[in-house]
Amino acid sequence: MKIGELASIAGCTSETIRFYEKIGLLPQAERTQSNYRIYGKKHLERLIFIRNCRALEMSHEEIRMLIAIIDSPNQLEHQSAHLLLASHLHHIDERIDELTSLRKQLVRLQNHCHPNNESCGILQELAEMEVQAKVAKSHL
Template sequence: MKIGELAKTTAIPVETIRYYEKIGLLPEPDRDNSGYRSYRTAHLDRLLFIKRCRNLDMAQEEIRELIRLAEQPEADCSKVDALLAQHLVHVRERLKELASLEQTLVNLQKACADGGTVRECGILGGLSSELESLEAENPDNHVPGTHGPGHS
C-alpha cells in the first residue's frame, strides 16, 4: 500500500509516518518501480502499535524500547513491566501537576467573579503575579512538569 492509504487507514498524517521512518521507529518500506514507498502489513501493525503507545502518552524512547523488547519474543517480560511501571509513575506525577494547575486556574477565575473593566481584571493581574512566581521557581519550563527539568 502507498503512504496515503496507510495514513488514511491509521488516521496518522503522512508527515508523521515519514517522521517515524526518519527516527527509526518505523522501518523504511521498499520502493516500487516508480520510486513510491510500498508499505506492507508489518508497517501497518507497527504504526498502529506506535499510535497506541502515543495514545498512552509514551515518549519516543519508551516506544523504541518496547519495540526492541517485542523483537525478543522469548525473553523475560520483566523489562516490559518495569518500563510500564516507570511510565505509570510519570503519569501519576503529571496528574498531580495537572490537579495543581487546575486549582491555580480556579483561583484565577475567582479573581474576576464580579466583572468590571480589563484594567480591574483580577485574572490578568493574577496571571502577571503567577507568571513571575512560576518563572522564579522554574525558569526553563513554561508549565511545571510538562517536559521535565530544563526542557521547554
C-alpha cells in the first residue's frame, strides 16, 4: 500500500509516517521503481503500536525502548516492559500533582476577581504574585 492508504487506515497523516520513519520508530518502506514508498502489514502494525503508545503519552524514547523489546525478545521482555511502564506511571503521577497545584493557583487567582471594582483583581494579582520558575524535567 502507498503512504496515503497507510495513513488513512492508521488514522494519521503521511507527514507523521515520514517522521516516524526518519526518527527510526517505523521501518523504512520499500521503494518502487518510480521511488514511491510501499508499505506492508508490518508497517501498519508498528504504526498502530506507536499511535497507541502516543495516546498513552509515552515519549518517543519510551516507544523506542518498547520496540527494542519487541524486536529482540528475551526472557526479560516482560520485566523490562513492566519497569518502563512503572516509570511512565511515576511521571504521570508527578504531572497530576503539578496540574493539581496549578489548578489551585488558578482558582485562587479567579477568586481575586471583583466585577464591581474598577481595577481587575486578576490582572493585579498576576502582576504582583511571585512565581516559582518551573524546572524542566524529563521523565526518562
